[in-house]
Structure formats: C-alpha cells, structure tokens
Amino acid sequence: xxxxxxxxxxxxxxxxxxxxxxxxxxxxxxxxxxxxxxxxxxxxxxxxxxxxxxxxxxxxxxxxxxxxxxxxxxxxxxxxxxxxxxxxxxxxxxxxxxxxxxxxxxxxxxxxxxxxxxxxxxxxxxxxxxxxxxxxxxxxxxxxxxxxxxxxxxxxxxxxxxxxxxxxxxxxxxxxxxxxxxxxxxxxxxxxxxxxxxxxxxxxxxxxxxxxxxxxxxxxxxxxxxxxxxxxxxxxxxxxxxxxxxxxxxxxxxxxxxxxxxxxxxxxxxxxxxxxxxxxxxxxxxxxxxxxxxxxxxxxxxxxxxxxxxxxxxxxxxxxxxxxxxxxxxxxxxxxxxxxxxxxxxxxxxxxxxxxxxxxxxxxxxxxxxxxxxxxxxxxxxxxxxxxxxxxxxxxxxxxxxxxxxxxxxxxxxxxxxxxxxxxxxxxxxxxxxxxx
Ligand code: GDP
Ligand code: GDP
Numbered sequence: 001x002x003x004x005x006x007x008x009x010x011x012x013x014x015x016x017x018x019x020x021x022x023x024x025x026x027x028x029x030x031x032x033x034x035x036x037x038x039x040x041x042x043x044x045x046x047x048x049x050x051x052x053x054x055x056x057x058x059x060x061x062x063x064x065x066x067x068x069x070x071x072x073x074x075x076x077x078x079x080x081x082x083x084x085x086x087x088x089x090x091x092x093x094x095x096x097x098x099x100x101x102x103x104x105x106x107x108x109x110x111x112x113x114x115x116x117x118x119x120x121x122x123x124x125x126x127x128x129x130x131x132x133x134x135x136x137x138x139x140x141x142x143x144x145x146x147x148x149x150x151x152x153x154x155x156x157x158x159x160x161x162x163x164x165x166x167x168x169x170x171x172x173x174x175x176x177x178x179x180x181x182x183x184x185x186x187x188x189x190x191x192x193x194x195x196x197x198x199x200x201x202x203x204x205x206x207x208x209x210x211x212x213x214x215x216x217x218x219x220x221x222x223x224x225x226x227x228x229x230x231x232x233x234x235x236x237x238x239x240x241x242x243x244x245x246x247x248x249x250x251x252x253x254x255x256x257x258x259x260x261x262x263x264x265x266x267x268x269x270x271x272x273x274x275x276x277x278x279x280x281x282x283x284x285x286x287x288x289x290x291x292x293x294x295x296x297x298x299x300x301x302x303x304x305x306x307x308x309x310x311x312x313x314x315x316x317x318x319x320x321x322x323x324x325x326x327x328x329x330x331x332x333x334x335x336x337x338x339x340x341x342x343x344x345x346x347x348x349x350x351x352x353x354x355x356x357x358x359x360x361x362x363x364x365x366x367x368x369x370x371x372x373x374x375x376x377x378x379x380x381x382x383x384x385x386x387x388x389x390x391x392x393x394x395x396x397x398x399x400x401x402x403x404x405x406x407x408x409x410x411x412x413x414x415x416x417x418x419x420x421x422x423x424x425x426x427x428x429x430x431x432x433x434x435x436x437x
Pocket of ligand 1: 010011012013014015016017018019120121122123145146147148149
C-alpha cells in the first residue's frame with residue numbers, strides 16, 4: 001500500500017527539523033545502524049495511529065528573508081509541495097509574520113494540497129490569543145504546538161491523518177509487476193523508459209481521480225504485464241520544472257512507495273554519487289527488489305575489465321545492496337535495454353520466494369553449528385526457531401533468548417547463508433527478532 005508523502009515547509013528557524021525529529025522520533029527500527037546506508041534528515045518514515053507516511057523536511061531549502069524568496073528556491077518548494085499528499089506549514093508563534101511566511105502561504109493556497117498551519121514554539125497553552133494573526137495567511141486555524149516539548153503534536157498528527165488521502169485498497173493485480181524507475185536527474189531515466197516502450201506494446205494511461213498528476217505506463221512483454229509507476233515527474237521535461245538533485249529524491253520516494261521493483265539508474269560517466277546512495281538506500285529500506293542499471297555505457301571507453309571494475313565500485317559504494325543485479329545499458333542506442341525487463345522478472349520472482357519452515361530451521365541449525373554466535377560477556381545468543389513471516393521482501397522471524405545479543409554482523413552472516421542456499425537475487429531480506437524464554 002503506497003505511503004502518502006507529507007512535506008514540512010517554513011522559513012529557517014521556525015522549528016521544522018525539531019518537529020521532524022519529534023514526529024519520526026521514538027520509532028525504533030529492528031535492525032538499526034546498518035552500515036553503508038547514507039542517512040540524512042531529508043526524509044524518514046513515520047507512523048501515527050497505525051497510519052504510515054513518509055515525512056520530508058525541506059529544511060535544506062533556505063527560505064531567507066530577502067523580501068522575496070529567490071525564484072529558484074521558491075520553485076523548489078513548489079516542486080516539493082507538488083509531490084506531497086499533505087503539507088505541514090510551520091510558522092514561529094513567537095515571531096511576527098514575515099513576508100516570506102505570506103509568500104509561502106500564497107503559494108500553498110494556489111497549490112490546492114491539504115495544508116495544516118502549525119504555529120510552533122507555543123509552550124503556554126493558556127495564552128494563545130496572539131495566534132489569531134496567523135488567520136491572515138488564509139490557511140485556516142493555526143494549530144499551536146511545541147515541537148521542542150512535544151506539546152499538542154499528537155492533536156496535530158490526528159488532524160494530519162484526517163486530511164491525508166484515504167488509504168487505497170491494496171492494488172490487487174497480481175499478474176503485473178509495478179516498476180519504479182529512479183535516479184538523479186539526467187542519468188537517462190526517460191530515455192530508458194522510451195527505449196523500453198520502443199520495444200514493447202505500450203498503453204499509456206493517466207491515473208484518474210488522484211490528487212497528483214501521476215502517470216502510469218502499462219506495458220506488456222509476451223504474457224507478462226508491467227506498470228512503470230509515477231513517470232509524470234520523469235517525463236515532464238520543461239526546463240524550469242527540473243528539481244535540484246536533492247529534491248528530485250522526493251519523486252523517487254513516491255515512485256518507490258508504489259512499486260514492487262525499482263530500477264536504480266546510474267550514470268556510467270559520473271559513477272556512484274552520494275545522491276545515488278540516498279536514492280538506492282531508500283529502495284533498500286523500503287524492502288523493494290532492485291536492479292541497478294548503469295546507463296550511458298556507450299560513453300565509457302572500455303576494455304575487458306571495465307565492467308568488472310565498475311561493478312566492484314558499485315558493490316563497495318552501494319554496499320547495502322550487493323544483492324542487486326547490475327546491467328550496463330545505453331538507452332540512447334538501445335543496447336542491452338532488452339535485458340532490463342528480464343532482470344525485473346528475476347528479482348520480482350526472487351522477492352516472492354518462500355522457504356519451507358523445516359528447511360529454514362535446518363539451515364539455521366547448520367549455520368549456528370558452523371559459526372556459533374560470539375558470547376557477549378557471559379551470555380550467548382540462542383536462536384530457538386525461525387519462520388518466514390512474509391515475502392516481498394522475504395521476511396524471517398527469529399525466536400531468540402535475547403534480541404540484544406544479536407549483532408548486525410551475525411545477521412549478515414545468516415543472510416549470506418540464506419542467499420547462498422536460495423538465491424534471493426535482487427531482493428533485500430529482513431529479519432525480526434522475538435524474545436522467547
Ligand atoms: P528549522 O530551521 O526550521 O529546521 O528550525 P530548528 O528545528 O532548527 O529550530 C530552530 C530553533 O528553534 C532551535 O534553536 C530550536 O531549539 C528552537 N525550537 C524549535 N522548536 C521549538 C519549540 O517548540 N519551542 C521553543 N521554545 N523553541 C523551539
Ligand atoms: P532523466 O532526467 O534521468 O530522465 O534523463 P534523460 O533520459 O532526459 O537523459 C538525459 C540526457 O542524457 C539526454 O540528453 C539523453 O539524450 C542523454 N542520455 C540518456 N541515456 C543515454 C545513453 O545511454 N547514452 C548517452 N550517450 N546519452 C544518454
């Protein structure tokens with residue numbers, strides 16, 4: 001089920017990142033601190049009252065008080081808002097309304113997205129008369145909160161859930177694979193899509209009835225059906241609409257949230273950049289099967305080792321995603337783009353593998369015997385029993401004496417054993433630990 005995207009906007013120092021941390025904080029991932037995944041504050045999964053959403057902080061956009069927001073920055077905020085399902089517009093309740101506040105408000109009113117006006121830094125709820133000035137922004141009632149103290153943020157989140165689009169029914173089609181084509185601007189995503197379209201029978205269809213201008217492209221290869229999800233942002237090519245690298249990530253988030261398999265497109269000339277790591281990292285964290293496509297391979301001078309060396313670089317730089325097959329393509333000439341859908345078939349199938357419980361437990365027993373978990377002080381991890389909890393991504397539940405005794409490196413070892421025995425090519429694997437006495 002696709003997660004909605006909630007974007008936080010506001011000028012500097014109103015408390016956007018404090019609010020961001022307040023909302024996402026307290027979420028404890030089961031296996032945290034995975035090495036190699038580039039973390040930044042830009043976006044994070046959050047949950048409130050059982051509803052999951054992706055929170056985006058535009059803090060990196062500097063809405064300075066220059067009288068008028070610099071055109072380029074305003075454009076970026078607009079692009080971020082356009083990809084959003086809802087907006088938290090944060091103002092500082094202790095400060096005067098500024099020209100920038102008014103300008104952002106005007107932009108938000110034009111954009112027609114649900115907006116909550118959040119008046120931050122309210123620590124005294126018996127005196128909120130001064131908030132009345134914020135009605136002037138034309139965005140309804142200001143919601144007083146203190147992000148720093150966590151006051152009233154629960155009410156604010158209740159109101160956020162009320163304005164989010166209703167949860168869509170799970171997209172029931174099982175005979176089609178939903179693919180997100182993700183990557184930085186200019187790596188060749190739309191060229192790749194066009195190349196795929198050139199080869200296969202294509203039905204381009206707009207998704208009706210959604211607040212966003214999503215365009216899904218259906219294509220068929222033999223008996224197989226595919227959907228390239230959320231290609232609107234990729235195919236919409238006017239120059240002023242180009243997001244900066246940082247904000248192009250938001251488009252990738254939306255597409256990843258809706259896909260089963262991601263094509264992570266890299267530029268062969270530029271190699272693996274920090275931004276590539278973020279984008280690929282998001283697909284990984286969301287548990288999506290992935291194929292890495294190194295595009296513009298025609299521009300690289302090659303000898304027999306070039307592809308091998310490039311693959312090594314990818315394995316090192318995208319170390320969290322060593323499971324993903326790597327293809328070298330030229331979307332321009334069409335070279336090897338024919339392999340792309342084959343690879344998608346493979347990783348989609350692998351992400352749905354199920355292992356019989358008996359076989360799984362035999363494998364775990366073997367792995368434990370072969371390489372017992374190291375003791376920590378006087379205690380040693382025990383794994384009593386394992387079962388597969390789900391597919392896409394394959395998820396394994398380990399019943400253990402004490403989850404605290406599990407090391408990331410030992411999970412990696414178990415994961416490698418599973419991959420050696422069963423493949424799971426192109427798909428992340430997840431583990432959950434449950435305590436059992
Ligand atoms: P951003 O630039 O909008 O991301 O703002 P920050 O989250 O970095 O916060 C700017 C400043 O406001 C910091 O010094 C915060 O400690 C402070 N601040 C944030 N939220 C609150 C709040 O609810 N109450 C008070 N009193 N200060 C806050
Ligand atoms: P997007 O922003 O990721 O959708 O990238 P585009 O598909 O618009 O491609 C950006 C630029 O790279 C365009 O000028 C393309 O013609 C060029 N391009 C895309 N794929 C290739 C390729 O495989 N080889 C070469 N030489 N150029 C390419």
